[in-house]
Amino acid sequence: MASSTAVEPGTRLADRARRSSLGLRFMVLLMHVVFVGAVFILDPTLDWRIHEEPWYIGLYGVLVLLTLVQYFYTAGSSPGYVIDVMRAGSTMHATFVNTAALSKQSNSRNGNINSPTSRAQLQKLSTMTPTSSWAQMVMDLYPPGSSSRDWTCTYCRIVQISSFATIILLQPPRTRHCHDCDKCVLQFDHHCIWLGTCIGKKNHCRFWWYIFEETILSIWTAALYIESLRLDADKAWWKDFVGVILLAVLVFILIFLLLLLLFHSYIALTNQTTYEVARRRRIFYLRGVPERVHPFSRGICRNLYDFCCSSQKGFILEAVPPTEELEARAARYTFRDVICCRCC
Numbered sequence: 001m002a003s004s005t006a007v008e009p010g011t012r013l014a015d016r017a018r019r020s021s022l023g024l025r026f027m028v029l030l031m032h033v034v035f036v037g038a039v040f041i042l043d044p045t046l047d048w049r050i051h052e053e054p055w056y057i058g059l060y061g062v063l064v065l066l067t068l069v070q071y072f073y074t075a076g077s078s079p080g081y082v083i084d085v086m087r088a089g090s091t092m093h094a095t096f097v098n099t100a101a102l103s104k105q106s107n108s109r110n111g112n113i114n115s116p117t118s119r120a121q122l123q124k125l126s127t128m129t130p131t132s133s134w135a136q137m138v139m140d141l142y143p144p145g146s147s148s149r150d151w152t153c154t155y156c157r158i159v160q161i162s163s164f165a166t167i168i169l170l171q172p173p174r175t176r177h178c179h180d181c182d183k184c185v186l187q188f189d190h191h192c193i194w195l196g197t198c199i200g201k202k203n204h205c206r207f208w209w210y211i212f213e214e215t216i217l218s219i220w221t222a223a224l225y226i227e228s229l230r231l232d233a234d235k236a237w238w239k240d241f242v243g244v245i246l247l248a249v250l251v252f253i254l255i256f257l258l259l260l261l262l263f264h265s266y267i268a269l270t271n272q273t274t275y276e277v278a279r280r281r282r283i284f285y286l287r288g289v290p291e292r293v294h295p296f297s298r299g300i301c302r303n304l305y306d307f308c309c310s311s312q313k314g315f316i317l318e319a320v321p322p323t324e325e326l327e328a329r330a331a332r333y334t335f336r337d338v339i340c341c342r343c344c
Contacts (some may be wrong), residue, residue, distance in 0.1 A: 001153045007182040021196030025075060028194060029068070035221055035250060036064055038084050042243045044152070060220060067213040071195070074210045079200030080176060080186040085317075086134050138170040141319040142285070150284040153177050172317045173285060174296070176275060184315075189273040199274075205308050207267060218254040220245060270294045271303040285320045290330040295321050 012152075040046055050057050078084065110112060142151060155177050156169035169175075169184060176188035176197045187201035204299045225247040267273060272294055280286050289295055296318055297303055 018119065021075075024194055024196055027070070028071060032064065032068060035246060036247055038246050039221060039224045039228070042239050043224065043230065043231075048097060053213040060194060060224075063213070063217050065192065067210070067217050070206070070210045070213050075197055075205040077197070077203040077206055079181075079188075079198040079204075081181075082171065082186060085172075085186065135170055137317070138162035138172050141173050141317055143322060146284070151175075155179075155182075156184055162184040173320050174273065174276070187266075187273060188232055188275050192273060204264075204268075204273075208261075208264050208307075210263060211257060215254070215257040215261050218257055219252060224249050224253060225250065269300050269309045270305055271297045271306065288323075289326055293326055293329045295326060 007230045043049075046057075052071075067068065076311055137149075138151065151173075153169045153171050153172045171184055172186065174187045175184050177184045178188065178191050180191045181198050185198045185200040187204070189199040189207075192207070193209070197203070224245055229243050229247070276283060276286065282287075287293065298306070
């Protein structure tokens, strides 16, 4: 007798995303093999250099290995999900769900769960659930009078197993729901398709180091290509042709990596994210903030410390600065500010 197994839509989507992520990682690995392997094929003097200058090729091999390790290390890291913060700060027996079916069932049985909830209603709800401390913490991070509909996720739900209650998920500042990961990400920067994961608070520094190592590797590889093409040694014509094609593609990739490295260095120094820069006028807590004011910046030195050590400090949530503080930051620098290193 034949039997069939029913597979939930969420499981199929998760499997499809996992296969797509594995395919992209295999493609990145294959690109490294092609570009690095071509160096050993196109350079006729490489055998001599390996024997005469082993340190040179050895350093190049170490850089290739470090770049690949950093890639897979970053791809397998967590960007910092809100549900992980809640679980770390609470011992409640709960599980995370994010399905359209649950929302539809809740709408039909208990009314519209996606309807805007007032701050007073959230406070009343928070006293009835084990997530009271989380709800109160999130509300305290926003200025008084802000609308709760702006920081209530309409996709994520927390199902409390013990009482079968569905709790709405409150987003701390700088949090955004990623539809690819299907979770809310702290200090959301972007979803990197090449890594197959989001870039957020916990792995942004790792992402910067990966871009940095990839940029250095591309520069070194391009220099080896150019040196190989300049040689007058007798070699097949197809080697020069392949070398020119690969060099052109590599230069294009290098330009993109350099721009990406410079941009992420800038947002690290100013404590911003790609999402905040791109959607500044659409994010409610950035509306009305002067263009040259970065609300979450604490000076270059503190920004770099927080950026580099965020994964070691655990989950630290940032509050939206009050209007008075933002207006004070908009004032022009004076000579005293320069002497006191106000920007640092």
